[in-house]
Amino acid sequence: MSLIDVLSLCNYCILANILDYNTYQFPLSKGCKPTASELRLHDQYDYNALILPQRRYYTYIRGLALNLLVWIASNYDVVPANQEWPPDENSPCDVVIEFMALFLTDQVCAILNYKRRAEAQGVSGVPNCTAADVQRQLKLLFHDNPNISNDIDFNSDLSEYNSFAFGNCSWRVKKRVASIRPPGIHKMSVVYALIF
Numbered sequence: 001m002s003l004i005d006v007l008s009l010c011n012y013c014i015l016a017n018i019l020d021y022n023t024y025q026f027p028l029s030k031g032c033k034p035t036a037s038e039l040r041l042h043d044q045y046d047y048n049a050l051i052l053p054q055r056r057y058y059t060y061i062r063g064l065a066l067n068l069l070v071w072i073a074s075n076y077d078v079v080p081a082n083q084e085w086p087p088d089e090n091s092p093c094d095v096v097i098e099f100m101a102l103f104l105t106d107q108v109c110a111i112l113n114y115k116r117r118a119e120a121q122g123v124s125g126v127p128n129c130t131a132a133d134v135q136r137q138l139k140l141l142f143h144d145n146p147n148i149s150n151d152i153d154f155n156s157d158l159s160e161y162n163s164f165a166f167g168n169c170s171w172r173v174k175k176r177v178a179s180i181r182p183p184g185i186h187k188m189s190v191v192y193a194l195i196f
Helices: 003-019 036-045 052-075 095-120 131-142 185-195
Strands: 076-080 171-175
Touching: 003 052, 003 095, 003 131, 052 076, 052 095, 095 131
Parallel strands: none
Antiparallel strands: 076 171
C-alpha cells in the first residue's frame, strides 16, 4: 500500500458521517419529505436518522484515522520531489498541513463539486440530500479547524476539483531515523479533537 492509499482510507473515515445516507434522512419520514418539526430540529441540532451506535462508530473510526495520521507525521518525512534530501532543518515540511490536510481539502471540494454538478444535471440521488445539505455537513465538520475551513470557500466555484485522486504525486516519503513530534501537530490534534 502506498501512503496515498492510507491517506485515502483515513479521509474516508474522517468523512464517513457526511457520506452516510442516514445523515440526510429523518427518523419519522425516512426517504420522504421531512416534517416542519424535523427540519427545525435538523437546523438546531443536526437531527437525522443516524442512530447512536452509528454516531459513536463514526467518532471512533475518525479518531483512529487521526491517530494514524499523527503517527505517520511523527515517523515519516514527506518532501517535495524537487527538494534535497534530507529535508532542510530550517524549513521542514509540515506534513499534516502541507500534505495531509491538502489532500483532505481537495477531496472535500471534489465531493461538494460532484454534488453540485449532479444537481445541475438533474440527478437527484439520496432523498433530502442537496448540495446545500452536504455543504452544511462539511461546515459542521470543519467549523473549528482553521487549517481546513480557511482553505475552502464553500460558496466559490469548485469546478477545478473534479477528482478524488491526490493529483500532485511529486513528493518523496522516507522513514525517519527517530520519531519526532512534527511542527503543527499539537495545533492539529487539538483542532481535530474539537471537530471529532
